Amino acid sequence: MSLTDKSPASLAPDTQGPSPGRIPSRVCLLIGQLGLGGAEKQLVLLARGLSARGIRTHLLVMFEKGAREEELRHSGVSLVELGFRRRTTGRWSLLADIRAFLRFVAFLRKERPQVLQAFLFHSYVMAAPAARLARVPVLLAGRRSLGFYKAGHRLALAVERIATRWTDFLVANASAIADEVRRDEGVPATKISVIPNGMRPEEFEVAEPAEVATSLPVVLCVANLAVHKGHRYLLEACATLRASGNPCTLVLIGDGPERPELRRTAERLDLDVRFLGSRTDVAGYLARADAVVLPSLSEGSSNAVAEAMAAGRPVVATAVGGNPELLEGRGILVPPADPAALAEGLQQVLTDRDTAAALGRGAREWAMANLTADVMVDRYIALYRQLLEGRSPV
Structure with a gap:
């Protein structure tokens, strides 16, 4: 269901199910750190899934571990800190990074992994030379966001292009991202595939609703409080709802630099907004929400949208990035930076309970068929097999 005339990209992963070829016995995964971000969540799910299938799995972190370290306990995954410095300033920091790089190669x-897979920019630009020096048979790089944040950074773009040439294959988590990489970087279609994000089994379980003291409908938004997430348009949409006689309680989970300004705006518009900050107990708030909203101006493949779908909640989101791939026919899509359209979409699910319930059911059924962690891990293993065909045994 769409309130925009943009045509969504189809969700058609190139790698589905088992494929012939030898299964890798040793895989290394690389990322900067293990914070609470969506990429880190997917990396941990992949690592656990590979280990559960008998593949010796090392998860290497460049800078420091982080909150998701606990999720790897008793999983069989070996966690290795490489000791890179997050900010290289001065001779000693540079020497520390050189030592960390040499430690990585060693x-x-x-x-002797058969596959090295790097997540996010810092990781795959570092993995490319290291994999060449160590003669790793297959190097993959994950592309998990649109490239708007690199616009104007010529050095970053140049380094990324060199790394891409040294990389065997790219994996995007949304068709919109893969399309951008092919269009803007000239990467051939044969060198990039789409594997959607996965979710843990417990994310499909019915949770106990969290306590939110209000008599109004609850609208939940799970997103960092950053400009590109579009919260200012969401607040304007809520003001429009209130003016039309349909007020709501807006619950914001996430934190970031926009929090002070958003607080001032909420007070100026006289809105009931609950700023809960960053937290991991999202399931209870999903169960409590009458609707879930994501007003992003740009987006890759949203874990927040996927989690709302798994919980069976009706979702209103902007038609950007990978959102249409997740929600076309299963949610309400609106143009970005359009508070009137956002208000209209929210009003539809808050006032038409039958439509809201049907959207929630359809979203959950589709997520259960396409967005489980097992499906994601199987697709990665099938891709590893394909890429290892014809390579010399190691």
């Missing part, structure tokens, strides 16, 4: 030579 580890790869000792472990």
Whole structure:
């Protein structure tokens, strides 16, 4: 269901189900750190899934571990800190990073993984030379966001293009991202595939609703409080709802630099907005929400939208990035930066309970068929098999 005339990209992963070829016995995964972001969540799910299938799995972190370290306990995944410095300033920091890079190469030579997969920019620009020096048979790089944040950063773009040439294959988590990489970077279609995000089994379980003291409908938004997430348009949409006689309580989970300004705006518009900050107990708030909203101006493949779908909640989101791939026919899509359209979409699900329930059911059924962690891990293993065909045994 759409309130925009944009045509969504179809969700058609190139890698589905088992494929012939040898299954890797040793895989290394690389990321900057293990915070609470969506990429980190997917990396941990992949690592656990590979280990559960008997694949020796090392998860390497460049800078520091983080909150998701706990999720790897008793999983069989080996966690390795490489010791890179997040900010390289001065001779000693540079020397520390050189030592960390050499440590990385030495580890790869000792472990001899058949596959090295890097997540996010810092990781895959560092993985490309290290994999060459260590003669890793297959190097993959994950593309998990649109490239708007690199616009104007010529050095970053140049380094990324060199790394891409040294990389065997790219994996995007949304068709919109893969399309942008092919269009803007000239990467051939044969070098990039789409594997959607996955979710843990417990994310499909019915949770106990969280306590939100209000007599109004509850609208939930789970997103960092950053400009590109579009919260200012969401607040304007809520003001429009209130003016039309349909007020709501807006619950915001997430934190970021926009929080002070958004608080001032909420007070100026006389809105009931609950700023809950960053937290991990999202399931209870999903169960409590009458609607879930994502007003982003740009987006890759949203974990927040996927989690709302798994919980069976009706979702209103902007038709940007991978959102249409997730929600076309299963949610309400509106143009970005359009508070009137956002208000209209929210009013529809808040006042038409039958439509809201049907959207929630359809979203949950589709997520259960397409967005489980098992489906994601199986697709990655099938891709590893394909890429290892014809390579010399190691």
